[in-house]
Amino acid sequence: MPHFIIECTAEIAAEYNEDFLFQELHKVAQATELFNPQDIKVRMNAYPTSTVGGIVNSPFIHVFAHIMSGRTVLQKAELSKAIVHRLTELFPEVPHIAMNVYEFEAASYCKRT
Structure with a gap:
């Protein structure tokens, strides 16, 4: 925990090496001091086609963060x-x-360990 999921158009994903982008988001999340750096997870879903505002394949990036409750x-x-x-x-x-x-609610969160 936390999980940062980047959703974007395929062209954007191709513009930068995924590892570079993941490291950049990891650095920003770590700099907030809200999370243990070893717990930060970043991944990406790139879409070959999409629409934004009715425009086909308009470039977009949206990050969905899933974090444990307790932050203001x-x-x-x-x-x-x-x-x-x-x-x-x-x-x-x-x-x-x-x-x-x-x-996430701590009471309902479960993982392998």
């Missing part, structure tokens, strides 16, 4: 702003960059 609204907002800011620096030509945060 301000902390979650600052996390979103920091990641969107970095993505905007990396992809200044992409018109649609956004992020949202979902919370």
Whole structure:
């Protein structure tokens, strides 16, 4: 925990090496000091076709963060702003960059260990 899932058009995924992009998001998430760096997970789903606002294959990046509950609204907002800011620096030509945060409840979360 946490999980950062990048969804984007395939062209965007091809623009940068995935490892570079994953490292950049990891750095931003780590800099917030909200998470243990060893627990941060980043992955990507790139879509070969999509529509945004009725425009076919309009470039977009959306990050879905799934984190354990317990952070304030301000902390979650600052996390979103920091990641969107970095993505905007990396992809200044992409018109649609956004992020949202979902919370897991510790009581209902289960993993192998």
